[in-house]
Amino acid sequence: MASEIQEEKLQSLSSRSDPITEISPVVALHCSGHDSHQWDFLRTLIEPSVPFHAFDLIGTPARGPWKGGFKFGLQDEAVALIAHIARIGEPVHIVGHSYGGALGLHIAGNQPELVLSLCLYEPTSFSLLKTDQVEDGRLLKEIETLASDIQSAVEQGCSEFAASLYTDFWGGVGSWQTLSRARRQALADWIPKVVLDFQALIDEPAQTRNVSVPTTLMLGSQSHPHTQRIVEILTRDLDQAKLTEIPGADHLGPFRFRDCVAGVIWRHLLEHSSTKDRSRASA
Template sequence: MQMIDGEPKATVTQDMHHTDAAVMALHCSGSDSTQWQHLDTYLAQETELILPTLAGAEAVTRGWSRKTYTLAEEAKPLVDALHHHAAPMHLVGHSYGGAVALHIARHHPERVVSLCLYEPTSFSLLSHVNQADRKLFDEIETLAVAIENAVAEGCPDFAAQVFTDFWGGVGTWQALRRDRRAALIDWIPKCPLDFGALLYEPPGAALPAHLPVTLMVGTQSQRQTQRIVQLLRAETSQASVVEVDGAGHLGPFTFRDRIAGLISAHFQRVGKPMIAAGTVGRGL
């Protein structure tokens, strides 16, 4: 397993030449590389798991803002990693990490073997379809502005609570461990940048027609993410949609083992690199 501490301009210094396709798993906003660490126990012995930590609040100190930060900027160190690797990679992603994975697949399709995504928050897809979708887009933009204003007014704890309770439901913030709340408060200045990158992503190339895609969506999730999954399903005939009964947007945390099993099923469908669920892999 390789851990990459991501900064906006970070690069991968270790040479990563392997014959088998590796897996790069991208976490959601406000999390870090440990989100997908448990996938290591599902991997075949010869498969490399790459766990980047995406850019954090340091991006704000470098001059980026909600209106200027982009998924292309976020993806730079990841694209560098892909090009340093001898073979294309499978990409796994949740929420913001899923949207970053989609961006990479659209702009660097030759480096991607497959996509397995839980509710990618590609909000820009909602901005140009119809009036109902535009309303969903406007709701997220309003949320982003509210969080941005709270941070600017010196209320990062309130901003972090608004963000957390939007995705997890009222009370999610209060249920978090103290260290997780502190980590989110430290990260929250980056939140408006993530929203801006997601909301204002310019139209990109279509997903490659041959690319295998699994899209997971919770039955209790927000209308925005459910609609984005519908739009992505309509974009490519290779997409398979899996509904996770009872899960919300935080399904990879609250239904961790179930989601890991679905990721395993995805790799069984595309041929590599997960072992079959219930069999012995590394770390077991």
């Protein structure tokens, strides 16, 4: 599959004599519990001439822990990222997974001038479940219970147990046991940040009314009903949203189905990029 994506990429960029595609900078945002290396595979598939920025969020080894106490919101996460995009000097395509997808929506809703398009795999904007629908309330309560259980475990000094709760929820029961000792330790070190992430994702209203950019939403066919419902709401509420389902994938699709996900992202970038005259490009 990876070779097919490479071939498609080369054909897309070189098959046209006039005009050619010019892809704007890409900013990739990882999910909770990982870091910018989540997108290393995607980086290898994107044309080298395309500026690619995989950003490390708070809680990663590169950024360190949150030092602002118990109060935390997506705006706190976004400060450094917004400054980074501003330094790029032009609107960017934002690619995001899970928490990174919710952060991308936050930036597009609050700083629309910085965002050219969004390509998001199951953004965990849990506040969207605060509707008058009984089933949405049940789904939200399950997330709130998970967040509360993780917080209690962290406060009792049981970081590994907290990390196992989180891992088995998203990856399936038994996922924690399949991880290497080093990976378990990394998640245990990081898990206090997820308490803050859940707080932000549940408490802060998603600014969907202000998001008016081309948006590709990806959904795994085997994903949790919580994220399936969030993507359904976003597909309905965003005026330029398009839904792509990844057959057989779950919430960890960018890891377990990375070829398919990377292919969707690449096609999104091509579809929502500008063109320029080949003679001007070579001048």
